[in-house]
Amino acid sequence: MAKITIPLGPQHPALKEPENFMLVLDGEQICDATVNLGYNHRGIEKAAENRNYIQDIYLLERICGICSHSHVSCYIGCVEEIAKVEVPQRAKAIRTLVAELERIHSHLLWLGVAAYEMGFETMFMYTWRDREQVLDCLEMLSGNRVHYGINTLGGVRRDINAQQAKEIIKKINYLEERTKYYVNLATEEPTVLARTQNVGKLPYKVALERNALGPTARASGVKMDVRKQEPYFIYDKLDFEMITYDSEDVFGRVVVRVLELVESYKIIKQVLSALPEGAISVKVPWKIPAGESVFRYEAPRGEDIHYVKSNGSEIPERVKVRAPTLSNFQSIPYMLKGDYLADVPITIAAIDPCMSCTDRAVVYDAKNGKTRTFDWEELRKYSIEFYKKKGVNFSTK
Amino acid sequence: MSETLKEEELKKELENKFAGSIYEIQIARKNRMWISVNPQDALRLMSFLKEKGYFHLSTITGFDEGENLGAIYHITDYYTIVNVRVRTPKTSPSLKTVRDIYPVCESFERELEDLFGIKIEGLPEGRNYPLPEGFPKGVHPLRKEVKLDELVKQLDSQKEGK
Amino acid sequence: MEMITALVYIAIFPGFFFLAVYGTALQWADRKICAVMQNRVGPPWYQTLADFIKLASKEVIIPDGADVKMFKALPYIAVAAVITAMLFIPITSSPIYSFQGDMIAVVYLLTIPTATFFLAGWSSTSPYASFGSMRVMTQLFGYEVPMLLSLVGPAILAGSWSIYDISAYFSTNPKMLFFQIIGFIVSLLSVQGKLERVPFDTPHAKNEIVGGQFTEYSGILLGLFNLSIDMEMVVCAALINAIFLGGSWQLGGWASIVLFLIKTFAIVFLFTAIKAMMARVRIDQMVKFCWKYLAPLAMIQIIVDICLKYTLLK
Numbered sequence: 022m023a024k025i026t027i028p029l030g031p032q033h034p035a036l037k038e039p040e041n042f043m044l045v046l047d048g049e050q051i052c053d054a055t056v057n058l059g060y061n062h063r064g065i066e067k068a069a070e071n072r073n074y075i076q077d078i079y080l081l082e083r084i085c086g087i088c089s090h091s092h093v094s095c096y097i098g099c100v101e102e103i104a105k106v107e108v109p110q111r112a113k114a115i116r117t118l119v120a121e122l123e124r125i126h127s128h129l130l131w132l133g134v135a136a137y138e139m140g141f142e143t144m145f146m147y148t149w150r151d152r153e154q155v156l157d158c159l160e161m162l163s164g165n166r167v168h169y170g171i172n173t174l175g176g177v178r179r180d181i182n183a184q185q186a187k188e189i190i191k192k193i194n195y196l197e198e199r200t201k202y203y204v205n206l207a208t209e210e211p212t213v214l215a216r217t218q219n220v221g222k223l224p225y226k227v228a229l230e231r232n233a234l235g236p237t238a239r240a241s242g243v244k245m246d247v248r249k250q251e252p253y254f255i256y257d258k259l260d261f262e263m264i265t266y267d268s269e270d271v272f273g274r275v276v277v278r279v280l281e282l283v284e285s286y287k288i289i290k291q292v293l294s295a296l297p298e299g300a301i302s303v304k305v306p307w308k309i310p311a312g313e314s315v316f317r318y319e320a321p322r323g324e325d326i327h328y329v330k331s332n333g334s335e336i337p338e339r340v341k342v343r344a345p346t347l348s349n350f351q352s353i354p355y356m357l358k359g360d361y362l363a364d365v366p367i368t369i370a371a372i373d374p375c376m377s378c379t380d381r382a383v384v385y386d387a388k389n390g391k392t393r394t395f396d397w398e399e400l401r402k403y404s405i406e407f408y409k410k411k412g413v414n415f416s417t418k
Numbered sequence: 419m420s421e422t423l424k425e426e427e428l429k430k431e432l433e434n435k436f437a438g439s440i441y442e443i444q445i446a447r448k449n450r451m452w453i454s455v456n457p458q459d460a461l462r463l464m465s466f467l468k469e470k471g472y473f474h475l476s477t478i479t480g481f482d483e484g485e486n487l488g489a490i491y492h493i494t495d496y497y498t499i500v501n502v503r504v505r506t507p508k509t510s511p512s513l514k515t516v517r518d519i520y521p522v523c524e525s526f527e528r529e530l531e532d533l534f535g536i537k538i539e540g541l542p543e544g545r546n547y548p549l550p551e552g553f554p555k556g557v558h559p560l561r562k563e564v565k566l567d568e569l570v571k572q573l574d575s576q577k578e579g580k
Numbered sequence: 581m582e583m584i585t586a587l588v589y590i591a592i593f594p595g596f597f598f599l600a601v602y603g604t605a606l607q608w609a610d611r612k613i614c615a616v617m618q619n620r621v622g623p624p625w626y627q628t629l630a631d632f633i634k635l636a637s638k639e640v641i642i643p644d645g646a647d648v649k650m651f652k653a654l655p656y657i658a659v660a661a662v663i664t665a666m667l668f669i670p671i672t673s674s675p676i677y678s679f680q681g682d683m684i685a686v687v688y689l690l691t692i693p694t695a696t697f698f699l700a701g702w703s704s705t706s707p708y709a710s711f712g713s714m715r716v717m718t719q720l721f722g723y724e725v726p727m728l729l730s731l732v733g734p735a736i737l738a739g740s741w742s743i744y745d746i747s748a749y750f751s752t753n754p755k756m757l758f759f760q761i762i763g764f765i766v767s768l769l770s771v772q773g774k775l776e777r778v779p780f781d782t783p784h785a786k787n788e789i790v791g792g793q794f795t796e797y798s799g800i801l802l803g804l805f806n807l808s809i810d811m812e813m814v815v816c817a818a819l820i821n822a823i824f825l826g827g828s829w830q831l832g833g834w835a836s837i838v839l840f841l842i843k844t845f846a847i848v849f850l851f852t853a854i855k856a857m858m859a860r861v862r863i864d865q866m867v868k869f870c871w872k873y874l875a876p877l878a879m880i881q882i883i884v885d886i887c888l889k890y891t892l893l894k
Contacts, residue, residue, distance in 0.1 A: 025707055025710075027707040027708070027711075033790065034786040034787055034790055035786075035787035035788065048714075049711075049714075049863065049864070057545055057547075058525065058547055058548065059545075059546065059547045059548035059550070062548040062549065062550065064559065066533075066560060067559050067560055067564075067566065070560075071566055102447075136859070137787070138787050139859040139860060140778055140779070140781065140785060140787070140859050140860025141778075141858065141859035141860070142614075142618060142778075142856075143617065143618045143856045143857065144859075146618035146619055146620055147618070147619065150619050210858075210859070212779050212858045212859040212861055213859050215859075215861055215862070215865050216859055216860070216861065216862065229474075230521065230522075231521075231522055232474060232475070232476075232522045245496050250496050250497055251449060251497065313452075314446070315450065315492060315499055315501060324476070326476050326477055328477075328479045328490065328492070330481065339479070339481050339482075341477070341479040341480075343476060343492075347477075347525060348476075348477075348522070350525075351522045351525075361862055361863075361864065362711065362788055362789070363782065363785065363788050363860075363862040363863060364862070365788060366787040366788055
């Protein structure tokens with residue numbers, strides 16, 4: 022039979038975000054695959070060069086809806102390093118707490134997506150139901166479900182009280198129970214095994230060569246986890262394992278993520294049981310001294326790298342974002358070759374792709390959107406008016 | 419000083435080997451090194467780094483310093499990040515591809531081409547990334563002279579023209 | 581007069597009207613039960629009807645290069661074949677039409693919708709649809725043999741190839757039903773393949789090939805295809821009911837209809853449970869599973885039945 026090229030994307034039910042794969046198929050088998058990216062380019066890097074450091078926090082938070090805390094923490098890590106700010110221990114602990122809650126939220130979401138790509142809708146519904154628990158925790162902590170806005174330069178914006186800590190522990194205990202069930206489901210259900218084992222092979226050597234990161238790399242036996250290799254926040258004081266697995270396939274990636282959930286529960290309990298006392302933030306000057314810095318952060322999907330260069334003013338000279346997905350995408354064509362068409366969705370999903378992270382950088386910002394145009398001052402006035410109507414007055418002058 | 423022992427050793431080695439081509443080398447803190455190198459010796463330096471175990475090219479950051487454009491190659495062995503800075507004049511910006519050393523560099527280098535207009539020698543012809551297909555030719559949004567308002571205006575008029 | 585009764589059979593009971601209403605009702609039950617199993621709310625009772633009406637009111641778009649006549653005719657053929665199959669299956673005490681060997685006829689009539697699915701995909705000239713139709717055919721070769729084999733056992737035991745005779749035999753010898761459990765399971769699973777439901781829904785696996793064989797279909801044509809699948813579900817459930825669960829138990833009248841509804845509903849409940857418990861398998865895994873496990877199991881069932889017939893019952 023002749024070879025057929027079929028497009029997968031930019032719009033396709035298997036893909037949650039726009040990207041494009043051209044698959045060359047011989048019957049059901051894949052001979053060749055190419056990846057085309059760039060459908061989700063929003064110009065965030067350019068926009069970041071036109072805003073001050075505080076505004077950039079909220080801008081970069083919107084790179085991605087799932088690893089919002091990761092990008093901001095990474096950016097803030099850079100800025101704090103340049104400004105030589107010593108962040109209070111309690112703020113670091115709260116950042117760690119939110120980071121791990123975010124990891125749980127992301128991994129549960131991924132588990133659901135993976136199940137969906139395998140056609141296992143029941144598991145998809147179950148994991149997303151349980152994910153609500155951790156979203157509730159985040160909402161309680163920060164007031165938001167997705168873009169937490171908890172970070173600020175020099176610390177965090179909201180403190181945590183004993184009541185909240187108790188509530189989080191309660192929810193984590195519930196999730197621990199549920200995770201045991203998922204471990205069983207993922208490792209024993211015959212149809213799940215049939216769909217994941219020996220699918221999307223990525224040998225150790227290729228994983229290194231092609232810059233695999235995070236759980237994708239760890240499932241190929243690569244020992245890399247920024248939390249262990251270059252501990253930030255308070256990870257050096259915590260007791261947790263780096264999960265690796267050597268099956269080098271999708272099954273391994275499922276196992277790694279599910280076991281990482283368990284590690285995250287452990288971390289959260291440790292953080293909450295020994296929460297340092299003290300202030301939650303220190304003041305950081307408006308203008309950041311000239312300098313440059315690179316910061317690494319273990320996002321749920323892998324290592325996130327930000328580069329920030331400052332020029333002594335209140336606006337950064339350059340902000341560079343490298344999301345883990347861009348790096349992980351290099352492995353996809355290798356993983357797809359020789360597999361079946363039916364394995365494509367789960368193989369792509371197995372790296373937990375996040376296109377909005379990957380394609381971040383230039384030009385069209387929402388503020389210039391067609392429907393309603395605000396400039397910064399107007400927006401500020403509008404928000405003050407809005408809150409005045411509600412009976413809150415921020416203008417203390 | 420024992421904290422940065424590994425970096426000191428590497429620094430010494432590099433200074434001996436690439437005496438004429440490195441014009442700036444510093445250790446910012448543990449695990450962070452910054453090197454500025456002449457473009458013609460950049461490839462040689464990077465293959466040396468790879469031999470030393472710095473096998474992972476994290477990303478390439480482009481920058482615009484006014485007169486010069488350039489790129490920073492963030493190279494790591496998972497512990498230490500060596501940031502190799504290469505500059506090229508804005509009048510005729512061009513860099514050699516690092517594909518032979520780090521095969522994963524393709525999308526990073528396409529980004530440099532699209533966003534900064536740095537010509538990458540040796541990079542095969544390919545699709546635009548990450549700018550869309552109809553984007554005005556010769557406009558490289560991350561260069562400093564490109565102002566956001568003007569660019570938005572230009573794109574709007576292009577859209578209405580269609 | 582005969583003409584009018586025949587028309588009533590085809591158009592109202594047990595033909596088009598009954599199958600359409602009961603089929604959409606069962607589809608709703610399937611979706612609702614599945615939703616409850618998955619901790620969701622699920623659709624309201626009129627959802628399936630609303631879906632059909634919405635599709636019927638939409639424009640039909642025919643792709644360039646498609647064979648227009650065939651493209652349009654296929655959904656009607658599928659519906660017609662399913663209705664014809666239903667006429668041979670007993671609901672009240674006896675079916676409308678019956679002859680020696682109607683069981684084989686029913687199985688082949690049930691293959692016609694599958695063939696139309698294949699042709700539908702093939703004639704729509706889209707890569708996704710072609711992949712879907714290739715998978716429809718591959719899957720057909722997987723489940724068809726185990727399904728037919730699983731029906732042979734009861735037929736041997738009853739000594740007849742007529743569905744009515746088989747169900748009558750089991751009504752009088754209900755003990756024998758307990759020996760048919762393997763065949764029952766095999767037929768349940770292979771019918772999942774026939775109805776293209778999880779775990780065997782590869783032909784229209786949306787994550788892989790979008791809408792599969794129906795990718796290019798729209799409007800009333802797609803509505804009719806969906807309807808034919810719903811009807812097929814009723815017919816398959818009715819077939820399993822007649823062959824493995826003793827049919828109407830010779831009750832006759834309204835009681836037998838109520839019994840029919842209860843038993844087919846129970847079978848659909850099992851379909852739903854299977855759907856909710858499993859992930860989708862790959863097409864090659866599906867065929868392997870059918871030939872490696874289902875076909876041998878069906879053979880064992882036949883051997884059991886032969887032994888029963890010629891040793892124990894002598």
